[in-house]
Amino acid sequence: MIRVLLAEDMRILREALAGLLGLEEGIEVVAVLGSGDAIVATALVTRPDVAVLDIELPGLDGLSAAAELYERLPECRTLILTGVGRPGNLRRAMSARVAGFMLKDARPDDLVEAIRTVASGGRVVDPQLAFAALEVERSPLTERESDVLRLIAAGEEPPEIAAKLTLSYGTVRNYLASTVTKLNARNRIDAIRIASDAGWI
Numbered sequence: 001m002i003r004v005l006l007a008e009d010m011r012i013l014r015e016a017l018a019g020l021l022g023l024e025e026g027i028e029v030v031a032v033l034g035s036g037d038a039i040v041a042t043a044l045v046t047r048p049d050v051a052v053l054d055i056e057l058p059g060l061d062g063l064s065a066a067a068e069l070y071e072r073l074p075e076c077r078t079l080i081l082t083g084v085g086r087p088g089n090l091r092r093a094m095s096a097r098v099a100g101f102m103l104k105d106a107r108p109d110d111l112v113e114a115i116r117t118v119a120s121g122g123r124v125v126d127p128q129l130a131f132a133a134l135e136v137e138r139s140p141l142t143e144r145e146s147d148v149l150r151l152i153a154a155g156e157e158p159p160e161i162a163a164k165l166t167l168s169y170g171t172v173r174n175y176l177a178s179t180v181t182k183l184n185a186r187n188r189i190d191a192i193r194i195a196s197d198a199g200w201i
Helices: 011-022 039-046 062-072 087-095 108-119 127-135 143-153 158-164 169-182 188-198
Strands: 002-007 027-033 050-053 077-082 100-103
Touching (some): 002 039, 011 027, 011 108, 027 039, 039 050, 039 062, 050 062, 050 108, 062 087, 077 087, 077 108, 143 158, 143 169, 143 188, 169 188
C-alpha cells in the first residue's frame, strides 16, 4: 500500500485529488493539507511514502517543505504537482531533491502512474519542462549579486542585507544596480521576477 500525503491550497482541487487517489487500488491518502506549515510535522506522524505537494502554498512553500522532508524523513519521496511550469521552478525542485515534477494539467492516470513510479524509487519529470530547463542559459549574476537579490526578494532591506553579508550599505546598493543592469530589468522587482523565472535565485 502506497501511503500519500497531499498538500494543495485550492480546496476544490485538493478534495478532487484526494477523492481520485482514494479510489485507486494500492494507494491510501493518509493526510490532506491546505497549507505548507504542517507538511513536515504531519509527515513525521503519518509516515507517507509519497508527498504530493503544490509549490505555491500558504505558509511554507512546497519546495521548502520538500527540502525539509528530504532531511527529516528521507524515506518519503516528494512529487511536485504545480500549475507554475517555469524552468526555474524545476531547477529549484531538483535542488530540493524532489523525485517528481508534474504540471496540474496532466491526465489523472499520469498522476497515479507518477505516484507509483516515485514510490518504487523512480523519478518523473514533465518532458517539455525538462527540455526548457536545459535550454535556460547560465546566470549572468555573480554569487554576491545573487545573494543580495535573493535577500531583497525575501523582503529584507539594504541596511539589513549589508549587516548580514558584512558589506557596506553602498556596496549592497551597487550590487542591486548591477543586477538590474545585467538582467536588463526595469527595477528591482523586475530583476527578481527575471532571476526567479530562470532559476537563478
